[in-house]
Amino acid sequence: MDRTPRTRAVTAGRPSAAGQPMNTPIVPASSFVAGGAHTYAREDGTPTWEALETAIGELEGGQATAFASGLAAVAAVLDLCEAGAEVVVPTFSYVGTREQLGHAARMGRLKVRQIAPDDTTAWAQASREADLLWIESPTNPTLDLIDIAPLTGRRARVVVDNTFATPLGATPLAAGADIVVHSATKMIGGHSDLLLGLTVTADETLARELRSARTRTGATPGVLEAWLALRGLRTLPVRLAEQSRTAALLAERLAAQPAVTRVRQAGTMIAFELPDAEAADRLCERLDLVVHATSLGGVESNVERRATWPGDAHVPAGLVRFSVGLEDPEDLWRDLVQALG
Template identity: 65%
Template sequence: MDDWTPRTRAIAAGRPHGPGEPLNTPIVATSTFEAGGDFVYARSDGTATWAALEEAVGALEGGRAFAFASGVATLSAVLDSLPVGSQVAVPTFSYAVTRGALQHAQKLGRLTVTELEPTDTQAWIDCGADLLWLESPTNPTLDVMDIEAIAKGARGRVVVDNTFATPLHQQPLKLGADVVVHSATKLIGGHSDLLLGIAVAKDDAVAEELRGARTRIGTTPGALEAWLALRGLRTLHVRLAEQEKTAALLVSRLAEHPAVTKVRYPGFGMMAAFELSDAEAADRVCASVRLIRSATSLGGVESLVERRAWLPGEERVPAGLIRLSVGLEDPEDLWRDLLAALG
């Protein structure tokens, strides 16, 4: 498997093998197992369905993977091993729920939280935090962080949210990170029909910390959700390739539109953002699109827009910024929809 490309691993890893075995891992809906086998109790040992998903994602990221009930549940697992009073660094512009959870822990006196500009690499290296929570690209401003330089220079544990890039574009563990997390709700699942998180570690001791945290906290995935995420993973490469083509086209056209003051795109992926003059103009566009849906979340086959500054904790995001999750619709249909809404 080591000589397979990520595209092949996404399809081939985590499948049963042997005469009479099913081609696809089935949904194993049980909480407990008869004694004497590899599985004893699902909360602590998982199931064959979880194991197949974890094997596949672990093969893509280059570490041991564990599935959780949601993306935010992975945050709880990562933070579980931190002693009270630990310092955590997080990007100023990043997923609002992540920063909200960290700020809540700070209010309770459990952690000290430092927010740093995503692209100020030296500030990250010098921050002295016990845990550095990176996002690259960031949500929703789509800044790209220098993961390798930060991981090499920082003293603390480096965790990277790889949801936007996916392991098809970057494998943070190979760049020196200690843990990678995904909201598999998004691109890995790919169909806006599940909640699931994944954490991956390259070091066995760190991996056991994550597994132990999942057992203690009980943030285990559902059988159907794990199966759906694995099925979604199988088509990630073809979905992402088409979504990227469309994103690049829309970004180039949005950049030329007189109503658009700024376009944000990291040069890869299916996430983009564009800014209008003010919140009123952005709200009007979100209310006027017909094919594109105005909704939160991202990474599905359907295109979504959202003015992020309306959300609690996103007050620093430019008021007129619209996050665009590009789906699999015909690019020209999407452009006509945006053009009419902008007009």
């Protein structure tokens, strides 16, 4: 029976046989009795990891592999590249990914090229010439959109970081992407209480290679973290819908503020710009309800001026990344207004 993504987020990976628990339990085991499907967790996984992987795989349309963090998932994907491969990444993108690519370039293992998210001609050319395109859509933190479908099916392998969109907002594998990456730390987990990464691919060979990379490097998720991510996934549809509605409302109101020079909104995220770094820092310090903190995707709203991070100095100095939570939108708006002064 066909089921909507909202329903699958609740049901996928859930036990169904008579007498089983309603939800996959935490299985804190490193070793298993010989003769079954599991022998050693690093090699074969655990029932808890597998339930999360099944659920994410169903939503994305491929085979999922869970990792210790989003950056561990990124490292596993880059590990698939041959020495000397050229990787293309947006100029505005997650700083952790660019740090990994920069390290690989300095070590002489990869060639790295950055392209502006809106340079469609350069992206099209890169899809015919490069070995791997690393795409974020929307980008972090500027919320630029990159059209994936025209870049697939050519020479370059296409990898999409789907953290911001989530599997409910976009399914890049259906658009022709080869691999999807998630930081489940963010929207999937949804409560700022875990670190976990995911890869998903519909290619059997790539799925085996990614699983092998996890085994080889020991980048395995904690069983509690996997269970928390699965539990977070169950409420993702309602959280995403409510937080996105609030974000759209706040973005509209921010755009009308004289002090705000530019606003972009995608899903639960808002990127808005103030005239300079001082104005943005002042706002972050004056907010009371909205938390001044890094990361995103939790039930609580938080802001950060991204240009303060090493590696993100090229981000507009006054840009504030706003992750919208589940608080009452009017309370959030009053807090923003008083902080804007």
